Amino acid sequence: MPLQAPCDWLTFQSAPKKGIFIQFQFSNKLNAPVFQKQKPGLKQNLVYQAAHLFYQSIGKPPKIKIHVQKEIPLGGGMGGGSSNAATTLLALNHLYQKPLKKEALLKLAKRLGSDVPFFIDQKSKIIHGTGDQFLVAPKIPIGWIVVLNPKDVISTVKAYQAWDKYAVSLTKKNQNVRNGTLFEQPKTWKNDFEKVVFPKKPRLQKAKNILLKEGASLAGLSGSGPTLYGLFRDKKSAIKALENFNPQKWIGWITKEYTSHGNYRS
Secondary structure, eight states: BBBBSSEEEEEEEEESSEEEEEEEEEGGGGHHHHHHHTTOGGSSSSHHHHHHHHHHHHTOOOEEEEEEEEEEEETTOOHHHHHHHHHHHHHHHTTTTTTHHHHHHHHHHHOOTTTTTTTHTSEEEEETTTTHHHHHHHOOOOOEEEEOOOOOOOOOOHHHHHHHHHOOSSSSSHHHHHTTTTTTTTOOOOOEEEEEEEEHHHHHHHHHHHHHTTTOOOOOTTSSSSSEEESSSSSSHHHHHHTSSTTTTOEEEEEEOOOOOOOOOO
């Protein structure tokens, strides 16, 4: 689901000469060396690749400057890079008077990564397949959300490799969970990555337990981690839960689901 925070901020400006020019700026919360090391090269960055694909699709030479203010932890399992790629496609399409229909944008998004299409619609969804098949999720009251990052990163590729070794095949029950058929039963939600990530990073399991002890109706790993989340009925409980975590060792946010989409300023 899209959140109000943390979120990256992307600014698009016409460039005086041909090319795709990208500038990255990290927020103070991401000043730890572990995050700085994750910064990709220009052509390996999904924002660049999305812009390149867009201009290639509309048959025009690129002339754009993109400033990326990073607030989402790199390698945190929150889809920061994928959401930025989708945002780049949507923003450029808006700036050029929408030459591409939604179906074309989804095809470009799929070429960029299996979870990039998820962010084109900017709504909570139930995901199928490799991430390119989805249904809009039923509205469920979420309340307040605590988001926690242990100032650490996990390689998504390595997390999938670890899971593949752990479970060569899924049982029918687990497959149903993955396909979202149990979505309306929050007590049964789970993240299979926890089985392979928590043993290697036990403080994540301890943090999840603290969130649950503090009253979270649901807590767990976001994506392949290491970011965690906890769902709380009220803001006061969320604030109290976050107080358990030393800001020297954890980055924390208290947020809600983001429900306003498609806002652009030309």
